Amino acid sequence: MDTKIVRKTNKNKYLLLALPIILLFGYFVFTSATKKRSVNVKRAEITIKTVENNFFEDFMSFQAKAVPLHSMLVNIIEGGAVQEIFVENGDMVTKGQPLARLYNPNAELAYMQQETAIIEQINNLDKAKLDLRNQELYLEKDLIGIEHDYLDGKNLFELNQKLFDKEILSKNEWENTQENYRFQKERMNIIKKSVKKEKLANQVQIGQLNQSIGFMNKSLDILRMNKKNFLITAPISGRLSSFEPILGKTYVQNTSIGSIDDRKGYKLIADIDEFYLDKIVAQQKGAVDFENKSIEVQITKVIPEIKNGRFQVELDFVSSEKLDLKQGLSFGVKLNLSEKTKTLVLSKGSFNEETSGKWIFVVNGNKAERKAIKLGRENPLYYEVLSGLKAGEKVITSSYKDYKEVEILNLE
Template identity: 30%
Template sequence: MDIPIEKKRFTKSKIIIGVGLILLISFIIYVFVTSGGKPKLNVNTERIMISTVKDGVFQENIPVSGSVLPITTIYLDALEGGRVEEIFVEDGTIMKQNAPILRLSNTDLELSLINQETSVYNLLTQMQISQNAARQNTINKLNQMTEVENALIEANRIYKLNKKLYEQKAIGRNEFEEAENNYNYQKQRMALTQQILQQDSISVKQESVQAKSSFTRTQSALKLMRKKVGDLVVRAPVDGQLTSLDAEIGQSKVKGERLGQLDVLSGFKVRVDIDEHYISRIYTGQYGSYSFNNVDYKLQIKKVYTQVSEGRFQVDMLFDKDMPKGIRRGQSFQIRLALSDEKQAVLVPKGGFFQQTGGNWIFKLSDDGKIAYKVDIQLGSQNTEYYEVLQGLGAGDKVITSSYDNFGDKQELILK
C-alpha cells in the first residue's frame, strides 16, 4: 500500500530567495530614509570651483571694449578741385602747422585770378581818371566863383558910388538904376555859384565814397580769388601726424574730396562700444578703470553718442590724470565702466553657476565641507568680478561657483 508524501510549502531555495528580497528591500528603504529622498551625486572637489562669500566694497560695473584714437582728428578735404601736381610728404609724416602736403593745379581757377586782377587794375585806372576829372571840374568852378565874387565886389562899389552921386544930382536916374540892376544881378549870380559849388562838393564826395566802396569790393573779390588759388596747395592746419593720405601724381580730385587726415598727437581718447541696454545709465562724467602693466588708470566719459547702431552705441573717454606710456592709435583694451558708487555688500565671485541657476539658487557647502546642498538666494547688481548678494548667503559661507552642467537635477553633492 502506497503512503502519500506531503509536499513541503517552503523549500530551501524559496527561503533563500525570500531572505534576499527582504534584505534588498530593507537596504533600499534604509538608503531612502537616510538620504531624505533627495538625489545625490558624488563629486571630486578637484573638478569644481569652491569660493568663499565675503563682505566687502562693491561697485557695479560692466566690461566694455575700447580703442585708442587721437585726441583730435582733422580731415583734409580738397577745398578746390584740380590735378595732383606735387606731393611734398609721405603718409605718416609728422607735420608742422602750415607745412605743405601736396599741390593741385587748376587752369580755370588760375585764369579767373588773372581776369580778376585785370579788372582791379582797370577799375583803379578808371578811378584815377574820374578823380582827376572831378578835381579839374572843382578847380574850374572855384575859378568861376572867384570871378563872380570879384564881379560882385565891383558892382557893389559902383552901385554905392552912383547912389551918392545920384543923391547929389551929379548923375541921372538911368545911370543909377543901371548900376543898381548890375549889383542885384551879381548878387544872384554869386548865390547861384555858391549853390553849384556846394552841390559839386557833395557830388564829389558821393562819387569818391562809391568809387572806394567799389574798389574795396573788387579787392575783396581779388583777395578771395587769390585764396582759392592758394588753397590748391594743401597745408597742415595744425601740428600732427599725417595719416591716410590718398593722392597720386596726375590724379584728379574734385572739390570736397577727402585727401587724408591729420592726427593731433597732444593726447589720446578712447572710443568705447556699449550695449544699448545700458544707454539710460550712461552719462558724461562717469568713470572707468583700465589696467596696463599692473597699473590702474582712470578714464572719464567726456562725450556720449546716443545714436544706436546694431544694438550698440559709443562714448569717448579721456584719461583722468596720467596716461599709459607707449599706447598707440588703434590699440584696444578692456575697461571696467562704473555704473554706481561704492558701497558695502555681501559678495559672491562670478562663475558658471549663474548660467544654470539664473542667480536664484546655489550649492552651499556644509560646515564640515563634505556635502553641498541647494539653497535659495537673491542676487542684485554685478560687476566684472562679483555678484551682490541680497539674501540667502552670509560672509564666510563656502559655495560652488563653477558650472553645474554635470550635476543634472541633483539636490545634494557628496564631495570627495
C-alpha cells in the same frame, strides 16, 4: 436521487494573485514619478566655488584707446586732382607748411574771369569818381569867372556912384550900373550855393564809390587767396595722420584727406555696450595700468547715441603728470560704478547663462542639489547674493548646459 455538484471558478483566485502585482507596479510608477532626477558627474569636469562675505565693488572693465586731446582735419577747400605731394603720413609739420598741391583748370579759368570782371568794375568806379572830380573843377572854374565879373561890377558901381554924386554921370548910366551890380551879386550867390550843394552831393557819391571800390578790392583779395587754396597747407603744427592722398586722384570740395594732432595731450575713447548706458555718467572715476602704475582717469563726456548696440565715452587723465603716450595705444579701463560694500558674494561663472541667477547647485558631500537663489549686482569678478545661500556654502559655478532638467548631481 443524484445530487447536483456546483463547479468552483478560478476567477477570484486570479484576482487575489494580480492585486499585489498591480499595487507593486503602481508603487514603482509613483516612486519613479516623484523621485528627483539625478546624474553622475566627475568632480574634474566641474568648478566648485565657496560663497563668502567679501567687499563688493560695482565696477566694469572695458578697452579704450588713446587719441590726441586736440586735432584738426586737413580739408580740401577747392576740389581738384592731386598734382604734387610734399609730405608723408606721420611726418611732423608746422603751421602753413605745404602738404600737397591740387590742379583744377576749370576753376582756375573761372578765377581769372572773375578777377578780370572785378578789376574792370574797379576801373569803372575809379572813372566815375574821376568824372565827379572833374565836374567839381569845372564848377570851380566857372565860379572864378563869375566872381571876377562880380568884382568888376562892384568896382564899376563904386566908381560910378562917385561920378553920379558929382553929377558927372547921367542917371540912366547910373541905373544901368546898379542893375548890373545887383545881377552880378545875385548871380555869384546862386552859383556859390549851387557849387556848395554840388560838392556835398559829389562827396556823398565819392564816399559811396570809395566804399564800393573797397568792397571790390576785398573781393579781389579773397579771390586771390582762394586761388592759393589749390596748395593745401597745414592748419596747425603737429603730427600728420590719416594722410594718404593719391597722385592724379580728384578730390571734391570740403573733403578731408587727413588730420593733424597737436601732441599737447591725449584722451581716451571707448565703445561700451548699451547695457551700461544708464550706469555711466560724467565725472565717474576709474583707473588704467600704464608702465606698472595705476593711473586715475575719469569720464568727461558720454555720447548717448547707440550704434551697433554700443555707445561712446571720452575719458581724461586726472593726473597732471605728462605721460609718454602714443596715438592708438590701448588701455584696459576699470571704471568704478559704486563704493565698496561688504556683502555676500559668489564668484562669477557660466552657470548663470542657463539659470539667469534663479537657481544653483549647492554641494553637500558627494552630492549637489538644485536650490533657488536670487542674485543682485555683478561685476567682472562676483555676483552679489541677495537670498538662497549662506557664507561658506559650496556651489558649482561651471556650465549647466547638460543639467537643465537635473535635480541632483552625484559627484564622483
